[in-house]
Amino acid sequence: MHRLAGAAWLLAGMLALAPAPAGAAETDVATASIPADVSPLVAYSGRIAGDDARTRLILDFDRRPEISVHYVANPYRILIDLPDTVFALKKDEIAARGLFSDIRYGGMAAGKSRIVLTADRPASVVASEVRKEEGGSYRLVVDTAIVTEDAFSKLLNGQTWKDAAAVTETAGGPVLPGAVADDDGSFVIAVDAGHGGIDNGAQGATTGTHEKAVTLAFARELTAALNAGPTTKAVLTRDKDEFLSLSQRVQLARNQGANLLISIHADTLRQKDIRGATVYTISDKASDSLAANLAARENLSDEIAGMPFQDEPAEVADILIDLTRRETQAFSINLANEVVGAFEGEVKLINNPHRHAGFRVLTAPDVPSVLLELGFLSNKDDEQLLLDPAWQKKVAGLIAEAVQRYRSSVMANGG
Numbered sequence: 001m002h003r004l005a006g007a008a009w010l011l012a013g014m015l016a017l018a019p020a021p022a023g024a025a026e027t028d029v030a031t032a033s034i035p036a037d038v039s040p041l042v043a044y045s046g047r048i049a050g051d052d053a054r055t056r057l058i059l060d061f062d063r064r065p066e067i068s069v070h071y072v073a074n075p076y077r078i079l080i081d082l083p084d085t086v087f088a089l090k091k092d093e094i095a096a097r098g099l100f101s102d103i104r105y106g107g108m109a110a111g112k113s114r115i116v117l118t119a120d121r122p123a124s125v126v127a128s129e130v131r132k133e134e135g136g137s138y139r140l141v142v143d144t145a146i147v148t149e150d151a152f153s154k155l156l157n158g159q160t161w162k163d164a165a166a167v168t169e170t171a172g173g174p175v176l177p178g179a180v181a182d183d184d185g186s187f188v189i190a191v192d193a194g195h196g197g198i199d200n201g202a203q204g205a206t207t208g209t210h211e212k213a214v215t216l217a218f219a220r221e222l223t224a225a226l227n228a229g230p231t232t233k234a235v236l237t238r239d240k241d242e243f244l245s246l247s248q249r250v251q252l253a254r255n256q257g258a259n260l261l262i263s264i265h266a267d268t269l270r271q272k273d274i275r276g277a278t279v280y281t282i283s284d285k286a287s288d289s290l291a292a293n294l295a296a297r298e299n300l301s302d303e304i305a306g307m308p309f310q311d312e313p314a315e316v317a318d319i320l321i322d323l324t325r326r327e328t329q330a331f332s333i334n335l336a337n338e339v340v341g342a343f344e345g346e347v348k349l350i351n352n353p354h355r356h357a358g359f360r361v362l363t364a365p366d367v368p369s370v371l372l373e374l375g376f377l378s379n380k381d382d383e384q385l386l387l388d389p390a391w392q393k394k395v396a397g398l399i400a401e402a403v404q405r406y407r408s409s410v411m412a413n414g415g
Contacts, residue, residue, distance in 0.1 A: 040083070040084040040085055040086045040113075041061050041062065041063055041065055041082065041083055041084065041085040041086070042061065042062040042063075042085070042086045042088055043059045043060065043061050043065075043085055043086070043087050043088065043089060043105075044060055044061070044062065044088045044089070045059070045060045045089065045090075045093065046058060046059040046060065046089050046093050046094040047093065047094065048094045048095070048097055048098065048100075048103070049097075049098065050097070050098035050099065050144075051098055051099075052098060052099060052121075052146075053099070053145060053146055054098075054099070054126075054143065054144065054145045054146075055097070055098030055099040055100060055143075055144050055145075056141065056142070056143050056144070057094065057115075057117070057140075057141075057142040057144070058139060058140070058141050058142075059094070059139070059140045060133070060137055060138070060139050060140075061085075061137065061138045061139075061140065062137060062138075063138065064130060064132070064138045065082055065083070065085070065130060065138060065140055066082070066083060067080055067081060067082055067128070067130075067140065068080075068081045068161075069081075069125050069128070070159060070161050071124070071152065071155045071156050071159065072156075072306055072307070073152070073156055075118055075119070075120070075303075076118070076119045076120070076121065076122050076123060076152065077116055077117065077118050077119070077306055078116075078117040078119070078123060078124065078125060078144060079114060079115070079116055079117075079306045080114065080115040080117070080142065081108075081112060081113070081114050082112070082113045082114065082115070083111060083112065083113070084107070084110075084111045084112065084113055085107075085113035087105050087106065087113075089105075091208075096118075099117075099119050099121070099123050099144055099145075099146065100117050100118060100119055101118055101119065101120050102116075102117075102118040103115070103116070103117055103118070104116040104118075104198055104199075104200075104304055104305075104306075105198060106197050106198030106199070106200065106243070107196075107197035107198060107241060107242055107243060108197055108198055108242075108243050108305065109242075109243070110242070113198070114198055114305070114306060116198065116304070116305065116306040117144065119146075121146050122146065122147050122148065122149055122151065122152035123144050123145065123146050123147060123152075124144065124145065124147045124151065124152065124155055125142055125143070125144050126143050126144065126145045127141075127142075127143040128140070128141065128142045128143065129141055185231065186231060186232065186233035187231055187232045187233065187259050187260075187403075187407050188232075188233050188234075188235065188256055188257055188258045188259050188260075189226050189232060189233070189234045189235070189258065189259065189260045189261075189262060189403060190234075190235055190236075190237055190252070190253030190256055190258035190260065190261045190262070190367070191219045191222050191223050191226070191234050191235070191236055191237070191262055191264065192219070192236075192237040192238075192249050192253070192261060192262065192263040192264060192361065193212070193215040193216040193218070193219035193220075193236065193237065193238055193264055194211065194212070194215045194263055194264055194265040194266075194298070194361075195210075195211050195212035195215060195265075195301065196212045196215075196216070196238050196241055196242050196243050196244060197212075197241060197242045197243030197244075197305070198243050198304070198305045198306075199212065199243055199301050199304045199305050200212055201215070201265070201266075201267075202266065202267050202268040202377045202378070203268065203377065204377045204383045204386075204387075205268070205272065205377060205378050205379065205380055205383055206380050206383060207383065207387065209377070209383070209387060211265065211266050211267070211377060212241065213241075214266045214374075214377070214386050214387070215264045215265060215266060216238070216239075216240075216241070217389075217392065218264055218266075218374060218386075218392050218395075218396065219236055219264050220236070220239075221389075221392045221393055221396040222234070222262070222264070222396040222399055222400070223235070223236055224396070225393075225396040225397050225399070225400040226399075226400050226403060228400070229400060229403075229404060231407070232400075232403065232404070232407070235256045235258070237249045237252045237253060243305050245301070245302050245305070245307060246299070246301055246302055246360045246361050247360075249263070249361050250361060250363060250364045250367075253364060253367055253369075254364055254366070254367060258367050259367070259368070259407075260335065260367065260368055260369070260370075260403065260406075261361075261362070261364060261367050261368070261369040261370075262369075262370055262372060262399070263359075263361050263362070263369070263370070263371045263372065264372055264374065265298065265371060265372065265373050265374070266373065266374045266375055266376065266377050266382075266386050267294055267297070267298075267373055267376055267377070267378075268376055268377050268378035269290075269376050269378050269379075270378075271378075272378050272379055272380075273379065274350065274376060274378075274379065275348060275350070275375060275376055275379040275381055275382040276347075276348040276349045276350035276351075276353070276375060276376075276382070277343055277347055277348065277349050277350065277353060277372070277373060277374055277375055277395075278349075278350045278353050278354075278355055278372075278373040279336040279339050279340055279353060279354050279355075279370050279371075279372055279373075280294075280295075280336075280354075280355050280356060280357060280359060280362075280370060280371040280372075280373070281329065281332040281333055281336050281354070281356045281362065281369075281370055281371075282329065282332065282356065282357075282358065282359055282362040282363065282369065283329075283356035283357060283358065284358055285358075286355075286356065286357035286358065287352075287355040287356045287357065288352070288355060290355070291355040291356060291357035292357055294357065294373070295357035295358050295359050298359055298360075298361070298371070299358075299359065299360045328364070328365065328366065328367065328368045328369070331368035331410070332362070332368040332369055332370055333354075334368075334406060334409065334410075335368055335370050335402070335403070335406045336354045336370050337354065338402040338403070338405050338406045338409075339370065339372065339398075339399060339402045340353050340354050341402065342398040342399065342401055342402040342405075343395075343398060346394070346398055347394075347395055347398065348375070348382075348385075350373075359371050372399075374386055374395065
């Protein structure tokens with residue numbers, strides 16, 4: 001099976017303060033490089049107040065923040081981009097209220113952080129300022145208000161801004177082919193730690209641990225176990241707390257000439273008694289409602305980060321699904337069966353542990369891919385195991401053994 005690779009790069013920039021009055025066509029953006037030795041800003045306190053017509057956001061920083069404001073539709077979102085920022089805020093300090101049904105904040109591309117304000121109605125920034133406070137701190141005040149659909153459309157359509165996280169690929173679009181990666185004879189596995197940066201993922205029922213931390217810790221353990229094999233080489237799609245779009249994850253795997261992609265997750269469910277590992281493969285029709293709902297949540301990762309949503313052209317989506325089914329789905333299913341077999345009697349499994357649904361992170365047309373739900377952070381027993389380094393090491397070893405058996409099977413059949 002051929003392996004393609006392509007180029008991917010992330011834009012890093014420092015964005016200038018730019019109030020966005022309602023009806024303005026676009027916020028002004030001034031960019032400058034960020035010196036490597038500059039430490040992140042710290043947002044150490046915040047508050048939000050208002051009603052369903054006007055809402056004010058206030059954040060206090062240790063140094064002067066420079067911001068830019070952008071808009072995204074479907075749903076209505078105001079994006080406030082900042083230089084690299086540590087959000088040392090107390091829980092619920094800027095919880096969604098007033099105009100906003102959801103507020104997220106965190107890291108995006110290198111040297112860049114973001115606040116995403118999601119509203120049920122069209123809204124815009126009507127005023128913003130940075131005030132110097134006593135003691136040398138700075139206060140960012142952002143006033144927002146509802147606007148008409150027409151005014152929001154003008155804001156949206158007047159922008160020339162491109163999301164830094166989407167520079168190398170159209171959001172939701174197909175991954176790009178490129179040069180064939182150097183082949184040293186290794187069997188390459190891309191290990192994808194789900195979520196990251198602004199996208200925290202699920203949250204532990206008792207500890208409050210974010211899914212992005214669980215997946216990264218396990219991905220590192222799995223990479224070490226795979227790299228201990230004589231002919232396997234594991235690479236991480238992300239090795240730190242950063243946001244990657246779903247398409248970027250697929251592209252980065254292909255850039256490395258990956259023979260496999262294993263995406264790691266640990267979700268939550270309303271039914272807190274459900275626990276155990278699940279292995280998912282791609283399908284245009286979900287195996288069950290649990291798989292369908294999980295895929296829908298995981299596919300919202302880009303939206304959570306404030307990336308512009310664009311539907312894939314129907315013909316492209318059909319081609320990708322068709323290619324995936326024809327060239328790689330059987331391989332993906334074989335890998336899933338190997339993992340399930342390795343877990344039986346060793347790791348708690350959910351009922352019907354091999355399921356399938358339309359996960360966007362599994363759409364590489366030439367890379368067999370599985371999404372592994374290690375367990376559910378909503379279940380206190382699963383959560384305890386997910387945070388246990390000894391359990392992580394054991395499960396990583398079982399997966400590495402499953403990958404070796406899969407590889408041997410592929411090689412025996414001339415793959």
